[in-house]
Amino acid sequence: MVQKLQAAEAHWHILYTKPRFEKKVYSRLTEAGIDCYLPLHKTIKQWSDRRKWVEEPLFRSYLFVHTDMKNYYTILNTQGAVKFIHFGGEVATIRAKKIEEIKLLLSNFSDVEIVDMQDIAPADEVRVVAGPLQGMTGKAMQYKGKQVLAVEIEHIGQSMVVQLPLKYLEKV
Numbered sequence: 001m002v003q004k005l006q007a008a009e010a011h012w013h014i015l016y017t018k019p020r021f022e023k024k025v026y027s028r029l030t031e032a033g034i035d036c037y038l039p040l041h042k043t044i045k046q047w048s049d050r051r052k053w054v055e056e057p058l059f060r061s062y063l064f065v066h067t068d069m070k071n072y073y074t075i076l077n078t079q080g081a082v083k084f085i086h087f088g089g090e091v092a093t094i095r096a097k098k099i100e101e102i103k104l105l106l107s108n109f110s111d112v113e114i115v116d117m118q119d120i121a122p123a124d125e126v127r128v129v130a131g132p133l134q135g136m137t138g139k140a141m142q143y144k145g146k147q148v149l150a151v152e153i154e155h156i157g158q159s160m161v162v163q164l165p166l167k168y169l170e171k172v
Contacts, residue, residue, distance in 0.1 A: 010035075010068040011093040014085040014155055021080030022057040028078050035066040039102050041112060058106070058114060062156055064099055085155050092155045101136055101151055105160050108132040113161045115143065117152065125172040128164065140169050 015036075017025045026038040039058035044051055057063070061082075065075060072091075075081060085092045105112055123141035128134050128149065138151040143161055149169065150159040 010066055012037075012096055012099055013065050013067060013091055013093055015063050015065045015075065016082045016085060017061050017063060018080050018082055019061055022061065022063050025078055025080040026063055028080070029065065029075065032074065032078070034071055034075060037064040037066075037099060037103075039064075039106055041106065042110070058102075058112070058160075059153070059156060059158060064094065087155065094154060098153065102153070102160065104133060104136070105151065105162060109162045111162070113143075115150065115159050115161050117157045117159055123150065126169040127172050128168055129170050130168045131164070133162075133164070133168075137172060140166075 015025070022038055026036055029036045040055040041058050042053050043056055045054050065084075067075060072084075076083070121141065123139040126138060126140040126149065128136045128138075133149070136149075136151065138149045139159075141148060141150055143150070146163050147166055148161045149164045150161050152159045
């Protein structure tokens with residue numbers, strides 16, 4: 001969904017950051033009182049002398065900002081921010097429902113994976129009919145030998161993938 005930024009209306013937008021600057025930009029924006037969301041997931045990192053659980057951004061170089069036109073340039077002037085994602089010459093918006101779906105997936109599954117959309121074959125559109133994700137829609141597919149639900153994140157070409165029992169899904 002692409003809309004022109006309206007001065008009085010706040011929408012969720014996708015902000016592209018410098019590599020490895022997601023947490024810094026998020027911190028600076030929240031300190032400035034700007035509503036934003038940085039999805040994080042825990043992963044184990046291996047160094048030569050130790051292993052450690054760390055929280056990393058789920059979508060590298062992206063964070064979601066809820067804003068209107070009056071904060072547009074303040075956000076872009078934040079150190080580490082690069083640009084808002086645009087389509088057709090206009091700032092792209094992401095539905096609030098999609099932000100809620102990301103939060104719901106992360107709060108209910110510790111093994112969420114991110115997959116580039118080009119790596120996913122066309123699949124059946126399904127609705128979740130049971131469990132914590134009830135009502136959510138996505139695509140049922142095989143991924144790494146498992147039946148998974150893929151939820152596409154518009155405008156960044158990536159999907160969140162979680163494993164769900166087939167009995168929880170119905171074709172749309």
